[in-house]
Amino acid sequence: MKNNFTVLNFVNDELVFINQAKLPLIEEYITTDNVDRIAEAIERLEIRGAPAIGVAAAYALALSLKNNVDEKIFNSSYERLKTTRPTAVNLFWALNEIKSTYDKYKDDKNVYEKLIKRAVEIHNEDIRKCDAMAENGLIIFKKHSRVLTHCNAGALATSGNGTALNVIKKGFDEGLVDFVYVDETRPLFQGSRLTAFELDKAGIPFSIITDSTAAFLMQQKKIDLAVVGADRIASNGDSANKIGTYSVAVNCFYHNIPFYIAAPTTTIDKNCKSGEEIKIELRGKQEITHFKSEQITNENYDVYSPAFDVTPAKLITSIITDLSVYYPPYNF
Amino acid sequence: MKNNFTVLNFVNDELVFINQAKLPLIEEYITTDNVDRIAEAIERLEIRGAPAIGVAAAYALALSLKNNVDEKIFNSSYERLKTTRPTAVNLFWALNEIKSTYDKYKDDKNVYEKLIKRAVEIHNEDIRKCDAMAENGLIIFKKHSRVLTHCNAGALATSGNGTALNVIKKGFDEGLVDFVYVDETRPLFQGSRLTAFELDKAGIPFSIITDSTAAFLMQQKKIDLAVVGADRIASNGDSANKIGTYSVAVNCFYHNIPFYIAAPTTTIDKNCKSGEEIKIELRGKQEITHFKSEQITNENYDVYSPAFDVTPAKLITSIITDLSVYYPPYNF
Numbered sequence: 322m323k324n325n326f327t328v329l330n331f332v333n334d335e336l337v338f339i340n341q342a343k344l345p346l347i348e349e350y351i352t353t354d355n356v357d358r359i360a361e362a363i364e365r366l367e368i369r370g371a372p373a374i375g376v377a378a379a380y381a382l383a384l385s386l387k388n389n390v391d392e393k394i395f396n397s398s399y400e401r402l403k404t405t406r407p408t409a410v411n412l413f414w415a416l417n418e419i420k421s422t423y424d425k426y427k428d429d430k431n432v433y434e435k436l437i438k439r440a441v442e443i444h445n446e447d448i449r450k451c452d453a454m455a456e457n458g459l460i461i462f463k464k465h466s467r468v469l470t471h472c473n474a475g476a477l478a479t480s481g482n483g484t485a486l487n488v489i490k491k492g493f494d495e496g497l498v499d500f501v502y503v504d505e506t507r508p509l510f511q512g513s514r515l516t517a518f519e520l521d522k523a524g525i526p527f528s529i530i531t532d533s534t535a536a537f538l539m540q541q542k543k544i545d546l547a548v549v550g551a552d553r554i555a556s557n558g559d560s561a562n563k564i565g566t567y568s569v570a571v572n573c574f575y576h577n578i579p580f581y582i583a584a585p586t587t588t589i590d591k592n593c594k595s596g597e598e599i600k601i602e603l604r605g606k607q608e609i610t611h612f613k614s615e616q617i618t619n620e621n622y623d624v625y626s627p628a629f630d631v632t633p634a635k636l637i638t639s640i641i642t643d644l645s646v647y648y649p650p651y652n653f
Numbered sequence: 654m655k656n657n658f659t660v661l662n663f664v665n666d667e668l669v670f671i672n673q674a675k676l677p678l679i680e681e682y683i684t685t686d687n688v689d690r691i692a693e694a695i696e697r698l699e700i701r702g703a704p705a706i707g708v709a710a711a712y713a714l715a716l717s718l719k720n721n722v723d724e725k726i727f728n729s730s731y732e733r734l735k736t737t738r739p740t741a742v743n744l745f746w747a748l749n750e751i752k753s754t755y756d757k758y759k760d761d762k763n764v765y766e767k768l769i770k771r772a773v774e775i776h777n778e779d780i781r782k783c784d785a786m787a788e789n790g791l792i793i794f795k796k797h798s799r800v801l802t803h804c805n806a807g808a809l810a811t812s813g814n815g816t817a818l819n820v821i822k823k824g825f826d827e828g829l830v831d832f833v834y835v836d837e838t839r840p841l842f843q844g845s846r847l848t849a850f851e852l853d854k855a856g857i858p859f860s861i862i863t864d865s866t867a868a869f870l871m872q873q874k875k876i877d878l879a880v881v882g883a884d885r886i887a888s889n890g891d892s893a894n895k896i897g898t899y900s901v902a903v904n905c906f907y908h909n910i911p912f913y914i915a916a917p918t919t920t921i922d923k924n925c926k927s928g929e930e931i932k933i934e935l936r937g938k939q940e941i942t943h944f945k946s947e948q949i950t951n952e953n954y955d956v957y958s959p960a961f962d963v964t965p966a967k968l969i970t971s972i973i974t975d976l977s978v979y980y981p982p983y984n985f
Contacts, residue, residue, distance in 0.1 A: 346950075513949060531840055565868075571904055571907045575903045617842050626862070630869040
């Protein structure tokens with residue numbers, strides 16, 4: 322199924338993107354060819370998700386030559402875009418792809434078109450990977466599957482149709498998925514905000530649950546399988562993903578429910594031997610003590626808020642990528 | 654340790670209570686001898702927790718005779734208080750205790766004093782039970798215990814020092830508890846609001862975590878035991894408590910961490926054979942889609958929000974009550 326919303330697209334020499342910071346309450350599309358505006362969008366999480374950030378930055382850097390081929394402007398745009406999200410690997414990779422193309426064609430009168438062509442290729446490659454992953458992932462479903470997912474591994478995190486959520490959408494299109502339970506995903510509610518938005522748009526029946534309700538549903542035999550994305554996969558299969566993923570995996574194990582990871586092969590870090598090498602980012606307390614303008618609890622109280630956890634390979638039934646489906650023991 | 658805040662108290666013929674609806678942001682005490690004001694406080698969750706509601710209602714009904722012994726006023730006060738929380742068993746029990754006392758002494762010139770005396774007895778009995786439970790519960794701790802708790806089973810839910818949280822406080826007083834991790838407890842944040850307030854007041858070191866972070870802490874070997882309250886315990890030991898408790902119990906089992914229930918004997922329902930007989934209340938979607946004035950997600954999205962779950966007896970290491978500590982197989 323094609324999404325009937327656009328995460329980002331390149332139309333008439335402008336970038337069109339949905340403002341994710343306002344979802345799902347306001348569905349706002351921004352159309353711009355301004356490099357600074359796109360840089361700001363990445364900084365403000367209006368565009369988020371590593372693959373989506375890479376594609377947007379590639380278009381932005383190419384657009385810096387749209388009106389005027391000027392090396393000084395190109396270089397300053399490159400530097401500006403590089404500072405938007407200092408830890409996003411896809412961002413640097415995509416910017417450097419456009420820079421290499423520039424270095425190769427800078428004396429060509431069609432250099433702008435060459436850069437756009439390369440950005441489109443990067444975009445299409447992301448779309449292709451998302452769809453290949455969904456195709457590969459179909460084998461996890463039986464008829465009438467009721468699926469649990471956590472956080473957002475959907476179109477909104479990629480420039481294609483998503484990772485884990487694209488697998489679910491494909492399963493629904495093929496008549497195999499009946500229902501999806503969506504963990505709201507504290508503290509930032511990516512589940513109840515973004516995944517719910519995508520499922521609603523795709524016409525897939527779902528319910529939002531609090532994160533701690535998943536175990537209760539498993540006990541009631543209302544969940545047949547869980548599938549989630551990953552932020553980084555170690556060569557032994559240990560997978561880092563949004564905090565709470567590990568709790569889902571433990572509960573799946575206890576209730577004898579299969580637990581799957583779906584991620585592009587670029588998420589596999591062959592230099593990382595195991596989950597123990599993955600450093601876990603700690604978030605600030607504001608996300609726990611406040612919601613927008615409203616205070617939940619006293620801001621002086623201590624908060625411990627890791628952004629990710631690591632699910633050990635032994636709890637992962639299989640890992641679905643754009644290339645293949647992998648089974649334990651994993652050895653990437 | 655005595656709490657340095659008062660949940661409810663009877664002083665100079667008036668009821669003094671802390672307004673729990675405003676905690677922890679505002680620590681407001683209400684002093685009143687007005688029956689309607691106390692009835693409203695119960696309705697608005699300014700006074701909450703089954704034992705606390707019962708004690709407050711007992712004082713309120715006794716206070717209806719403070720200025721004037723008038724059977725009509727007594728009866729209408731009884732009816733008014735009965736409608737405040739239609740499902741709270743302790744409420745009806747406490748009101749009927751005061752009514753029986755009234756029927757016995759209604760021709761006695763000291764009938765008001767007799768009713769107050771009975772209300773004080775009910776209050777003292779709750780305090781005694783909380784303290785007996787804490788004393789019995791001490792055996793769950795070794796030195797330097799790091800404890801996980803879920804929801805609020807503290808002084809704020811009783812008119813004494815609490816149930817599970819009183820066990821933890823006692824363990825801290827005896828030098829056995831080093832640190833407490835508090836599940837924030839979605840959707841109503843009783844952990845981050847109320848349990849955090851009580852721990853802060855008691856000077857016990859703690860961190861608030863999202864509910865789905867508990868498993869990650871167990872994996873990191875940062876939790877030695879979990880202890881929670883209960884809303885209803887079946888005769889086979891199956892225990893209903895706040896949604897998310899079951900997920901804590903499963904994670905404790907997987908990580909080989911003891912999981913305890915602490916509750917007064919009045920919570921044990923001998924007529925209930927097993928957890929399967931316990932009906933689970935479903936909450937409205939507003940608690941998931943909004944926080945106070947702020948909207949989290951689209952209010953049209955479907956939400957599934959059970960208020961409680963049932964932890965099977967086999968996952969409960971022991972059940973601590975005011976009478977004794979019980980071990981499996983439970984047979985109440």
